[in-house]
Amino acid sequence: MAATESKKQIGIRGEDLACAELERQGMQVLERNWRCRLGEIDIVAAETGPTGLTLVFCEVKCRSGLGFGHPLEAITYEKMRTLRQLAAVWMREHRRKASSIRLDAIGVVLAPGQEPSVTHVRGVG
């Protein structure tokens, strides 16, 4: 199945796994694949901690193998800078307030015939 999966399908499956991981950690997924003129936010989630509500803007990168390196290596400084701008736009449009925001990155490896591996890095931007 995995061998014939298209790029888009791999991406969607990766984001599903990423959402599952965030929810497992007790976060609430607010929105997926939110688009505007500047670009796209893969996942917006909310985390309630001792200091109040934290909005988590998450970039997900998924790859079907390590042949081109780990997916996290493909998340560049440029991408994170765009994500920061997108976060500001998202908050303005949704009129959401939070005590803090955080940018996370999630790398998903979907190697054929292997258990998917999800790596979550908190607070990268």
Next chain:
Amino acid sequence: MASACAWSVALVGLEGRIVEVEADIGAGLPRTVLVGLPDSALYQARDRCKAAVSNSGQEWPISLLTINLSPATLPKAGSHYDIAIVAAILAAQRVFPAEELRRTVLLGELGLDGRLRPVRGILPATLAAQQAGFTRVIVPLRQAGEAELVDGIEVFGIGSVTQLVAFLRGLPMPVVEPIDVVGEPAGKYANRRLDLADVVGQVEAKWACEVAAAGRHHMLFHGPPGVGKTMLAERVPGLLPDLDVHDALEVSAVHSLAGFNLADQLITRPPYSDPHHSASVASLVGGGQRMAKPGAISCAHKGVLFLDEAPEFQPVVLEALRTPLECGMITLGRSEVHARFPARFQLILAANPCPCGQAATPGGHCQCSPVVVRRYAEKISGPIRDRIDINQAFLPLRKAYLKAALQRAESSAVVAERVQEARDRQRRRLAGSGWQTNGEVSGSYLRRHLPLPDGLQVVDEAVDRGRLSARGVDKVWRLAWTIADLAGHDVPGRDEVAIALAMRRGEQPGAVRLEVVGP
């Protein structure tokens, strides 16, 4: 999350300082940061190490990797930190126990395939590690012999990252084809075995060479082309005694740093260096932006530096010799550090009298105008001339003399024996002073601790007439001692002083002896 450290050595001149390489695997997007004043060759270590680790079946951490080289204020240059960086990273990942790296210095550059490449300066770096109290050094396999020249430290030769991992885990090491050392073999000169007997005639000049070899005095050869100036200069190192263990280690360390291949042996013969007259200042005295390399004068440390066609050198290059000639070392100042190299060489300059080479030569027809001749001579400046002990004129040979001289030329071995005897006398006399030869002794020590030679009025006269500088007096004095040592006298007498003065001033010894010392 995890961190570990390994140790390497930064070479500042000949002096090595221990560098701690820390690797920290922390949270963050995968990125490798190298901090601690690396130069560009060292900054590229990041990419080399990454490829080497991946190609050795190990994993490069997928997170924020920070590598710190401390002390951070010391500029670090070169590629020999690669293996220490990789060791620290692998230890941080617990590929092998981090304790295995304690008291161990690692040296070597990595190829992309994970094999270890030889680097220059293994010998001085190993010396530094041993002096800093490290008990083990890990070097590229083919350079283990060079590191083993240092006593009191355990040496391990390693061919690749896979071998390093196996070794530190205590597993049998896989077979790896090691990378050979490149670089010109050191001590190439000593293997040429040039004999003094090959030089026809020039008995006086040969004797001057003998005196120079016995006392380590500087010489200036001048004369028309083709009379044997270069031939004779090349044969001077052959007259010098072997280096003692201390000197051999120092000379070998300099050559190791200069990138010569020591071939697992100490250099025991005095080195010889003859840079071409197109040489730059940096090539002569040493240079380089961050990791300064020793120049020709340091490669001639404890040996002979021969500058053929001296007037053809750029003036600025020749003048750069002034300080090292006096203090026996060169200090290269850079923004952050001062690199110091030993440079106690014996200088031999060779010069033609004028551009056509025939001025003041009996039977020669010089076509240069007097101004041109004077300008040519001025290219070797007064301060440099003042540091020369022996001015030796070469005259063209006559045919009859050529035939006669062919039969009874002395070989280098015979002369070297006399030189050795003179050296032994000097060593006994100078025991405890820190010097070994007359040429190196300071003027104040000469005057204070050694008995005054007879016949000093000759020297006083020369000073009064302005024909000898204060430095010149010391030079004549030292030369007189060497001549006495060669002759087997305990103290130089009138004869020796007179000969020394004549040699210093470039007169014919025989003629002067008649004039000054005669009844």
